[in-house]
Amino acid sequence: MRNKALVYVEINDNRVEKVSKEIVAHVKKHFTDTELCAVLVADDQTIQTIIPDIKDLGLDKIYIIQNILLKHYNVSVYSSVLSQLISNINPDVFLMGATCDGRELAPRIASKLNIGLTADCTDLQLDIDGNLLATRPTYGGKMMATIISKTKPNFATVRQGAFKFSQQQFLEPEIIFFDADYCGLDNLINQIEILKTHKKGHVQDWAEADIIVAGGAGLKSKDNFELMYKLAELIGGKPAASRAAVELGWAPQNLQVGQTGKSISPKLYIAFGISGALQHMTGVSNAQKIIAVNIDKNAPIMSIADIAIPADAIEVINALISKLSN
Numbered sequence: 096m097r098n099k100a101l102v103y104v105e106i107n108d109n110r111v112e113k114v115s116k117e118i119v120a121h122v123k124k125h126f127t128d129t130e131l132c133a134v135l136v137a138d139d140q141t142i143q144t145i146i147p148d149i150k151d152l153g154l155d156k157i158y159i160i161q162n163i164l165l166k167h168y169n170v171s172v173y174s175s176v177l178s179q180l181i182s183n184i185n186p187d188v189f190l191m192g193a194t195c196d197g198r199e200l201a202p203r204i205a206s207k208l209n210i211g212l213t214a215d216c217t218d219l220q221l222d223i224d225g226n227l228l229a230t231r232p233t234y235g236g237k238m239m240a241t242i243i244s245k246t247k248p249n250f251a252t253v254r255q256g257a258f259k260f261s262q263q264q265f266l267e268p269e270i271i272f273f274d275a276d277y278c279g280l281d282n283l284i285n286q287i288e289i290l291k292t293h294k295k296g297h298v299q300d301w302a303e304a305d306i307i308v309a310g311g312a313g314l315k316s317k318d319n320f321e322l323m324y325k326l327a328e329l330i331g332g333k334p335a336a337s338r339a340a341v342e343l344g345w346a347p348q349n350l351q352v353g354q355t356g357k358s359i360s361p362k363l364y365i366a367f368g369i370s371g372a373l374q375h376m377t378g379v380s381n382a383q384k385i386i387a388v389n390i391d392k393n394a395p396i397m398s399i400a401d402i403a404i405p406a407d408a409i410e411v412i413n414a415l416i417s418k419l420s421n
């Protein structure tokens with residue numbers, strides 16, 4: 096019998112989260128003999144704008160849970176309706192992105208369904224018996240553990256950028272509307288206002304940029320980070336940081352790349368004053384080209400980078416800014 100994989104396609108600001116498309120593309124490519132299904136949760140107006148965006152992903156079925164109560168993400172309501180759908184259609188595998196919402200939703204769904212959850216995976220495969228082999232870093236990123244859950248559906252969240260998304264043309268998926276039970280769900284959380292924070296130059300989807308310019312403890316100060324932001328802007332890239340730089344207070348946590356930050360897959364990653372610890376490099380393993388600028392030619396990143404420049408990062412940044420400004 097064919098396996099059935101269900102992917103929660105997350106919607107934010109009227110657009111599909113890239114990680115959802117990455118998961119669908121990965122399942123399509125690597126899970127043989129599997130019926131590939133997606134579930135959308137939103138109000139009817141949002142659903143209408145989203146369907147064209149996911150129709151050509153190669154899905155066999157799209158389950159739609161639509162209601163005015165689902166207009167804005169609400170963890171209680173979303174976890175309830177998703178659990179209801181899963182109980183109803185019994186997929187073998189259920190997957191979602193390890194986004195902010197996904198990290199909040201997943202444990203609640205696992206608890207409601209009394210199933211296991213493998214969080215923050217970087218690889219997923221199916222064994223010959225149809226069990227999900229969910230791989231994630233462990234022991235502080237020193238080892239990769241592959242976990243097989245004993246409960247069904249096998250449930251995992253996936254890190255953003257862990258898989259590559261490639262657009263393809265496929266046949267029309269079957270669309271199925273699911274009637275959830277909203278009894279008692281409308282007054283669990285009273286949403287007063289939705290606030291969005293956008294800092295100048297730090298767009299929310301920076302992790303999807305083609306060029307990412309990152310700084311580490313080797314940048315020495317917050318002022319030098321500001322210089323790096325300027326350089327990133329001049330070359331049309333987005334800034335990022337190592338955990339050491341975040342802990343030093345030079346960059347916000349939402350710019351952190353690595354095991355406990357974001358996974359990214361830019362065409363070009365430029366690292367200034369970053370040593371290249373395993374926990375950092377886990378987040379850039381899908382970068383197409385890496386340029387590292389480090390004063391220490393023996394720093395681990397120098398042997399991983401495509402171009403390793405043994406130099407003072409601040410001098411290089413200043414030189415590039417003056418060249419590009421002219």
Ligand SMILES: Cc1cc2nc3c(=O)[nH]c(=O)nc-3n(C[C@H](O)[C@H](O)[C@H](O)COP(=O)(O)OP(=O)(O)OC[C@H]3O[C@@H](n4cnc5c(N)ncnc54)[C@H](O)[C@@H]3O)c2cc1C
Nearest residue numbers: 311312313337338339353354355356368370374375390408
């Ligand atoms: C469980 C766990 C999770 C973690 N998660 C993450 C994570 O998500 N992301 C992450 O980044 N780290 C993470 N870490 C931390 C990680 O192990 C490293 O400590 C961290 O990445 C180091 O950051 P860094 O390279 O900026 O700093 P350092 O290791 O201090 O390296 C600074 C580098 O700058 C160079 N340098 C110094 N001066 C200059 C100069 N003037 N010009 C050029 N180069 C210079 C030095 O030679 C050195 O190589 C995690 C650790 C653990 C245990």
